[in-house]
Amino acid sequence: MLCQALALVFGLAISNAHALDLAPRTGVPPPPGVSAASISVAHRSFEGTVAIGDLGSASGRVDRQNVSLRYGRSGELSNRPVYTYINLPLVDFDVGGSVARNEALALAPDQGVGDIAVAAAIWPYTNREAGRFLGVAGYLVLPTGEYDSKRTVGLNLNPGNNRFAAIIQTGWHQELSDRWAWSIAADVMFFEDNDEYIGDDVITKVPSRFEVKPYASYQSALSYQANSALTLAMSYYVDRGAESRNVGSEWGSAINRERYGLWALMTLSARTQLNLSYKSTIDDASGLELKENVQLRLIRFF
Numbered sequence: 001m002l003c004q005a006l007a008l009v010f011g012l013a014i015s016n017a018h019a020l021d022l023a024p025r026t027g028v029p030p031p032p033g034v035s036a037a038s039i040s041v042a043h044r045s046f047e048g049t050v051a052i053g054d055l056g057s058a059s060g061r062v063d064r065q066n067v068s069l070r071y072g073r074s075g076e077l078s079n080r081p082v083y084t085y086i087n088l089p090l091v092d093f094d095v096g097g098s099v100a101r102n103e104a105l106a107l108a109p110d111q112g113v114g115d116i117a118v119a120a121a122i123w124p125y126t127n128r129e130a131g132r133f134l135g136v137a138g139y140l141v142l143p144t145g146e147y148d149s150k151r152t153v154g155l156n157l158n159p160g161n162n163r164f165a166a167i168i169q170t171g172w173h174q175e176l177s178d179r180w181a182w183s184i185a186a187d188v189m190f191f192e193d194n195d196e197y198i199g200d201d202v203i204t205k206v207p208s209r210f211e212v213k214p215y216a217s218y219q220s221a222l223s224y225q226a227n228s229a230l231t232l233a234m235s236y237y238v239d240r241g242a243e244s245r246n247v248g249s250e251w252g253s254a255i256n257r258e259r260y261g262l263w264a265l266m267t268l269s270a271r272t273q274l275n276l277s278y279k280s281t282i283d284d285a286s287g288l289e290l291k292e293n294v295q296l297r298l299i300r301f302f
Contacts, residue, residue, distance in 0.1 A: 019215075020139065020167055020187050023275055023297075024223040024233035024263050027133050027173025027183045029081030029123045030074040036085075040068045040297035048288035061096040062157075062288075066114065081123045089114035091145075091159035110157035112146035115165075131175025139167035149196045152210075163192040163210075179225045189215040189242075197246065208246050215242035215255065221263075228267065235261035237279075256285040273299045 030036075044064045072085030092111040121137035145160020152158065171185030197210030217240075223233035237259040243251045261279040268274055279293040 019217040019219075019237060019239050019259075020169060020189070021217075021219060021235070021237065021261070021277075021279070022171065022183070022185055022221075023277070024183065024221040024235065024265065025173070025181060025231065027135055027171045027185070029121075029126060029133060029135070030083065032074050032076045032081065034074045034301055036070075036072045036299055036301050038068075038070045038072075038297055038299040040070070040295055042066050042068070042293070042295040044293045045291045046288045047291050048286075063094040063096075065092045065094075066090060077122060081126060082121065084120045085118070087117045087119070089145075089159075093157040095157070110151060110159065112159040113144070114159045115141050115143060115145040115161055117141045131173075131181070133173040135171050135173075137167075137169045137171075139169070141165040141167075149198055152197055161194065162196060163194040165189060165191050181223045181225075182221070183223075184218075184220045186216070186218045189217075191215075191242075210244065210246055212242055212244045213251070213254075216240050221261075223263070223265075230267070231263075231265040233261075233263040233265070235263065235279075237261065253286065257290060258282045258284070259290070271301045273301075275299070 042065065044066075046062045046064075048060065067090045068087055069090075070085055070087045072083060074081065074083045076082060090112075091114040117139055119137060119139045121135055123133055123135045125132070125134040127133070141161075141164065143160060143162050143164060145158070147158045147160040147162040149162075167187050167189045169185060169187035171183060173181065173183040175181045191212040191214075194210040196208075198208035218238045219235060221233050221235040223231055225231045237257075239255050239257040239259070241254050243254045245251045259279055259281050261277055264276045266274045266276070275295075275297045277293075277295045281290050284290055
């Protein structure tokens with residue numbers, strides 16, 4: 001059916017797998033005893049045309065805006081730097097194109113509280129004199145966001161995903177000179193099954209289980225510190241995996257995407273930083289193409 005096909009293709013790209021992009025110089029551990037509170041505003045857009053057998057195709061654009069509140073604290077564990085944080089997103093969706101105009105899909109913008117994420121990072125190797133750091137982090141996404149199984153039919157615009165997800169990430173940071181630095185990172189995301197993807201009161205009368213395969217992301221960044229108040233950077237990302245299916249159906253196509261990012265990290269005062277990033281795709285063979293991703297984050301240290 002048209003509704004079910006779109007739910008699989010669009011719903012995956014928007015709600016089920018997002019790369020965990022690190023800001024340049026995130027690989028440098030902060031000194032212990034520092035707290036940070038931040039608020040970020042982000043806009044991410046997707047576009048695509050989906051072929052649906054004999055029913056033709058449907059094109060659409062989805063804009064996802066979110067405001068995220070984050071609190072973090074640095075410390076030490078066995079004389080090694082650690083950092084933990086909790087992140088709460090507030091999500092808003094908007095839909096355009098023929099998908100939005102199709103009355104059979106009964107689509108409407110959705111908004112609400114997203115899934116809370118908690119993270120912990122440790123640096124097993126640090127050499128501040130040489131500017132070399134190796135970090136390992138774990139992330140847990142909790143099914144705390146607003147979710148309604150009826151909203152997965154047609155286009156999944158739920159702020160929450162109704163399942164746990166976990167990410168393991170490792171990264172290396174290297175200072176190249178007084179102004180230049182380079183970093184690389186890789187992560188894998190694992191998903192719990194969503195046992196109520198389509199509720200038992202919608203279409204099939206039987207609850208549907210939604211499965212997502214692991215999702216891998218690789219990233220690298222080159223940063224330049226123009227002065228004490230401004231750092232500029234370029235980044236490159238490769239995203240792979242996250243095939244999905246309703247149990248009993250075939251696996252859908254994987255995310256297959258390469259992206260670039262441009263960053264400006266601005267120090268406004270000794271305790272305040274403003275980060276601006278713009279990201280877009282170099283090549284995207286996914287079912288729904290990621291067009292752009294803009295984020296502004298204000299951080300206050302205390």
